[in-house]
Amino acid sequence: MSQYILETSVYPREPEPLKELRHITAGLPRAGMATAPDAAQLIAMLLELVNAKKTIEVGVFTGYSLLLTALTIPEDGEITAIDINRETFEIGLPIIKKAGVADKINFIESEASPVLDQLIQNHENEGSFDFAFVDADKVNYWSYHERLMKLLKVGGIVVYDNTLWAGTVAMADELVPEFWKPGRQFTIEFNKLLTADPRVQISHASIGDGITICKRLY
Helix, strand or coil, X not given: CHHHHHHHHHHHHCCXXXXXXXXXXXXXXXXXXXXXXXXXXXXXXXXXXXXCCEEEEECCCCCHHHHHHHHHCCCCCEEEEEECCHHXXXXXXXXXXXXXXXXXXXXXXXXXXXXXXXXXXXHHHCCCEEEEEXXXXXXXXXXXXXXHHHHEEEEEEEEXXXXXXXXXXXXXXXXXCHHHHHHHHHHHHHHHHHHCCCCEEEEEECCXXXXXXXXXXX
C-alpha cells in the first residue's frame, strides 16, 4: 500500500532537488534516518496551510525535510536548523545551494536544548514560530515539546517524526527486537504525554514511520 502511494502520488510530484537528495541519501549507511517522502508531502501541505514563514527544525541529517521546508516557505522565510552533526548536513548542502534556498537556513551545530533555551531567552522569539519539525533523539522529545510550546505561536504546528517506531509501539514487548526496545519505550511514553497535553490538538498519522501533528491551542 505504501509503495502504491509513493509511486502514484508522491514521486510524480516530488521536486527534482528533493529527488536528487533522496537518491544520494539512500546510499548512506543510516539512510533510514531520512524523512519519508510521503510524510514530507504532508508536511509541505501543512507548511502552506499555516502560511509558515519562520520555522524550527530539530534534527537535520542530510536535509531532506529541511530542503522541503526551504522550497515551500516564502522567499523571505527563515529556518533555524539544529543538529549535532554538520557532516551529514553538508552532504545535502550542495543540493540546497543549487536549489537557491540556502540563504533561508541558519544551521546550528549543537545539541538542541541549549539552542532552544537561548531562543526562549530572547523574548521576541516567544510565540513567533509558525512551524517546527522534530526528528532527533527520542529520549528528549518531551523536553523539546515543552520548549516548543513557548516558541510556537498559538495556531502554530509542530510535527514529530518516528512516533510509531517501526511499528514496535503496537507490538508485545517479548516480540520487540532488543535494538528497538529503548526507543520504543521513550516513544510510547511520549505518545501518552502528547495525548494528555491540553495545549495541543493532535493527529497521529500512520505515514512513514508515524508522524504526530500538534497544533498549539493556547
